[in-house]
Amino acid sequence: MATFPTFESVILHIAKAFGVNSNMSSKSKSKFRNADMSMANLNETWATLLAGIADVLKLDEHAKSDLISNIFVDHNMHKSIELGVFTSKASERKVVWQYLARIAVPLLARHSVFWHMDSKFDGGMPGGSFWYLPSFDSPCEPTQLHLPIPQVLNWLIDLIQDSNANIAKGLERDLRIYEGTNVVLRNLYNWRKAKSTPEISSINNTFPDEVNIQFQGCFEPTDEFSKFEQALTFVKKKGLPPSVLQHEIAINEDDLKRIFIGDCSLDEQYDFVVKVMLRYQAPCARTIRLRLLTARAVQEGYEQLVKFLTPSVDKLCIDLDKNKTLQLIQLYMDLYNRTLEAHLEKRHLGETAENKYFTERLPPFLRYDLLRLVSYDHDQHASVVSDRLNSIFSRSGEENDLNKILPSSEDDMKQIMQVIIDEGEHSNNYLIQLEALIDKLVQNKAPFKQLKNIADFELVSGTINYTYPNPNVRTMILDRLKELESTPLQSLKRITFELEEKLLVKKFDSKTENEVCYLLNEAKNNEEYEFSKSRILQLEAFHFIAQNKLPEAEKNLNLAIEECKKYSFGNLRGNLARDAFSLAIANQKLIPNNHEKYFRDMFNWGGFKGSHKDPSKINIYDASRSLHEYFWEDLYKCYPSYPPLFSSSRAEFAVFARDITLCVKNQQSIPLVLKKHKSLKNKQLRYPQADSAIILLMKMGYGMLAKLSDYDGVIPADIEAEIKGALTVVLNTVVEVVQEWPEIVNISDFKQQTPLMLAAHQKDYEMVEVLLKAKADPNLKDFTGRTALHSAAASRCLESAQLLLEYGCDEKITMQEGTTALHTATRMGELPIVKLLVKKSPDLLLVKDSNGITPQELAKSISEDIGLYEYLKGYLLSENRTIVSRKRYLELNNYFQEKQLSSY
Template sequence: MTVADTQPIAQLPTSHSALLYAVSLFCAPEWQHAERRRYARSEMRLKVGTERTLQLLDLLRQSLSQAQASALWVDTVEQVLRLGNSLDALELHTRTYSATPQQALWVLLAFDVMPALGRTWGFRCQDEVLLPQMPEGDLWFLPHQDPANPDRLILPVETMLSWWLEQIDGPLDRLWGEYDDERRRTLDNWKSGRTTPAIAKIVEWFGYDHQFSYKSSDEAHLSTSQLRSLLLWARAIEQAYKDLVGCLTPGVAPTDADPMRNKALQLIELFRWSHEATVATAPTNPALADQAFVEALPSWIKEGPFRVITPDRSGRLLAAEQVAEFLSGIFSALPSNAKLPDIFGDPRLRSPALMTFNADRVRQRQTAQEGIENILVAWRGSDLGRQHPVAAGLANLQQLPGIAEFEPDIAYLSALHALSSGNFDQARQHAEKALELCLTRSIGPLKLDVAKLNFSLAVAQDAFNRASAERSFRILCKSVPPQDAARWRLGESPIDYSMRLAAADHAAWFWGNIVRPYEGVEIEAPLQENSEIIRAYAGLLFSGASEVEVRAFKKKFGGQLKRKLQDVRGDTFFTVTSKMVPDVVRVMRQMPTYSGIPEEPSELANSMAATHLKLVRLLPTDVLDARDYLKQTALMLAAERKDANMVKALVDRHVDIDAQDALGRTALHSAARVGADRCFEILLAAGANPTLQTFAGRTPAILAAEFGRATIFEMRLACTAYEVGRSELEEAYKLARDTAEDFKAKRKVYAIQGYEIAGRKGFQKIASLALAVLDE
């Protein structure tokens, strides 16, 4: 695998492309080429992409022979994820303009990654040298000049092998016992840098069970496992270096020691300089160390390549968005040719290169960006004739020189213009074009705007469809405000569930903020509760309809009963009325009674509930089993509202009593959480399965223990059709016992989350019941 396999054209690397490449340096995943490209481009479904990320991390862990819970591995994962998040943020907020892939990689490495990695490695090496016995100390893995031949570079594998072989006792062709000239020749090739070691060869030749003979038995030597790990690291770094040389300067030999030809050496010098400046500072006082670090650097490096790692007077570094703005400025000033601008101006790599930029191209870009901003201001304005400056601005924009760089901006503005003109189909076409362009280049914060518009268009007028919405949502997930992440339960729930919650928010945002019709344009929001079928049903509810009238209603609207309404929540007539009727009934039962009104509110509420039950008894089972966008059924909703009559009616109609929603919850879970004892009893008697688990592994019994529903927990223990597992009992016991012991604090926590739990005695009883069964 090469850099080109994982870096999309004209786009900065992302966490996915970087992780895939890094892992391939240690152990190539057994994926097909198309699968690697889809992962690197973040084109997989969110759930699958997450699974692949975990798989790659585990492959890396195994190749490095690290235990899952080891402190070193936990720290490694933390650093990998932090770097991945940083790369995603930069890709999302940086504009690369017309930079080539080589220029994009060069700027990112020179002005962010290499200085940052050097400083991070410097912090790790401040206290002590990690490998004091190695030549070149803590920087042994960097390519460096051959003392015997300054025109030649010594690469990491040669450094490692030369140092190790000096300590080995015996000829090279007998290191593994019997004479083996092939291994000797292979080792020579590795040492010379002519070939990069194959991972399989290192694993085979340096197995944990093999012991090498050393010249001195008094000195401490590396174990074979340590040796293998270092060789794998040396091999990975050498391969990455060779790939980098091949990508940045095709045709230049990796062993070329001239940094003006072999520009990768300039990046290595940035790493070395950052590392050495960090190690030289005192680690005991961070504030003084930062000050010493800043004072030790010349101004040109602090304002250039080291800008990202140079703290200000308050000790703060640039935020990700500020780093992206800094990089965007560099990309904007790049020459229009494909040449990589030098960082250093001399082969000694200390003085700065003279930076040149295309002033005409910079002015063209500024003119285009001003035109784009003017169009947005006009579109957002309140002038009655605002469509005219928007249309004129778009026409003028497309005539500007070099406007091809801003093709995504034009497509996005055209989508907004089409929406305000009432042309939704045309808006979708422009928005999808903008999204396609976003996926092939880094266009800065506009990418989030384009993704948000596409996601909203996908969910605003139709029932939720994951396939049409997920591509945009993948981009949105890279930059979610904390309050939105909490509301969508990102990271807490399955990604599909979070996307459904986000869809409802974006549909509301779309109609409230994006649909801004021009003067004279009328745009109707999708029909929801005002549709004909719901208006007719409302008339039945308020009139106390007879069964004959309900049958007539069913006959008239039979073809619409299974059809989803034009709303993101994916409701059918029955799912929306299953939410609407109980809410109306509850409100009416709470209304006060006034003299002179024809019917008591509570009586009308009872009549409405009875009418809805009549309909339930007449509707086909497939209509009653309809699900909304969260995959909730009427049975789950009825159990959650403690509506035993509705639960009984639905069970009698043979609905799917074990249906699970997007979180894996069943009607039994709903009843257990709210303490709907009678509903739980009806469901159990009908054969509902109490062993089904949510995505988090919670059964109804565990939920009952969590919320203190003692009667429900007792019913579950008495259900002989499904045995309660020991692990389930142990978890229930622990939950109930802990809450009983710290009841007030637990009750407060649940109250903040909007949940009401039972009293302390309920938890004590559950703990007692569970313990009794466990002791049997």
């Protein structure tokens, strides 16, 4: 049982390695890992973890911003791949191995180059070495593996140039808490021998800022004589010949040999001195801690990976065939060096040139297979990687096989290349044959005979998702698949195709229900059912919908979503959430707290379609409206023997609207119609927006008005007059309904928006007055805490604001952000309403919003900051609001200053 790793799970591992998520409960970690918590909590947890990691690494704001930006770029790439991956029966080890080799390590290696250069991450460490990674003692004939913590301690002890015992005594004396216990000495011994990975608290306690370490092995030249001569004396005294020193500073051995005998230019001497000073500088306690914490994080991750991927292998094993994790490290180092080379060679030509240089120098087995994600031969990186992973995961019998990703011999290279060639040829042959077969079926050239001539189940199954002029071709394909199936998996695949055909493609007939029942039973008895359970449950939900069993259908979809937490099924989880959400609100109002889980899964798992391709631009309220339509227009259809269901809100309002329309047309008495529909006077309609009858009428009327303004000057005069006439009738009808049903004026919609707020938002002060006279409560708030007075300020309607205050609206009510109506009027640059509110309540001048900003400070910021003004301008235009010049905000600021001065 295995799912593709979520990006959240990766962040959790990183955070754990740095000790950031120690306060999270196991339940919270599980929910975050599976993106199963509320969207607000998910975003908050993301922010907390990333901020924590940045703090541990002591990143400044620029570096922190860059890190977070790169993480979210990788997150989007990861998600694009994840939504195309089907893990099938692959083991968890196999899935994680392929994920690390093809996605995580390549992305990390590529980014690391630029992080290290920007942050000078390696300053003072041996040049050209990966001190934060496990490394061999010799690149040629290694005999020992050095873990990161020992490498950092060796660097530190070399700079201190003293025995472990003396170093430990000095630290214990400075720290006092350890004095006489030998704790530091034991820790240094255990850490250097890799007997244990230090706790974060031990590192912080051993090397706090106040510790005073004496460095005797550092290079600190004086002004007494030549710094070049001092540097030469220093490296020779440390026993560093050119063959060794070349690995410590970025100068090659031949050049060092010349430098050692003085055969070099002044520039070379200067460069030598600078590099020796940098390498052998005395680090501060903060740098020591950061190096150890980084090394510790990598070392812990390495040890966990060894235990997970190869549980019987020792963590210090240097055999790459046995210790698979070392292959990932080798891949990282190779990619890092290739990326660095490309950057140094082509940086003057830009990123595109760097990427081209990098790609062209990759060996074929990397360029066309393992590193397709970071090679730049194509644009569809995500889909190419997903397809390759699906091909690997679909193979049975390889659950415990962690294939070699890097060749260590010529035979390895030949084997890897042969696999790539064989798979490429098979794929090309399959596509060629498939295209030829589909072409013949589309042309209806003896389709039955064409299918009979094919004995390959997979080839025939590849034709099922195409549209054919002859509707009988799909039936022929399904029949042929049944003849060819030879395994339970092939049988289940054919059954799924048949269920889709009967439930989603063909019209229902008298036999469909029984045929679907038979196929569902056949699927559930198939031994491969467990691995396709979520899709079968979804199809069974469609079957329940066709039987008018809507609660059972929603239950099935929820079970299917849970199954998607066991195996990866591409974007199926998002589609299941979409269908479940549409069912949940088919005949009831949206309840955000109850229905957010569906919206969240749609957002995270690819459940948005068509105009909703960018889920960041839609909220749960907008989604609920479109999904209500989706259910009744697309998803719902019933078997012939069942009475069709209809949207109850549509049904009850449709009759009401028809009766009202006839009443107005025939100039009959509206009270008679209202008496007939009295059940609507104190209820919300049963659909997502949960409008009352008058809110729906008002939205229809104001909607006509909006369309008129959109087509100003384009609509013929007679049609425009007709629309305006209809608008007048609708709004006059609202007035009569309000007068007959005064109790309806305070019934809100799903956003807790009242008719009064809606009228104020539309600058319809006449309707505002009608509603207030009918006892509309001006102090009711919507889900953001906004009142009708906020709406009047936002729409710049002075008349509405005056009426609301006259009828007792509390001008001191604040929204969730702590903003009063005065803040809103200020943001809109509406001076008349500002003056009205200040005159009514001068104390509003002192009210600060949740960011600690008063109305005057807001006006001052907008008037002085062109960037802020342009941002506000763009936002208001996107909301179809009118805008004012920056000069108006300056006038507002001056007005506020005058008022403050007059109060002294």
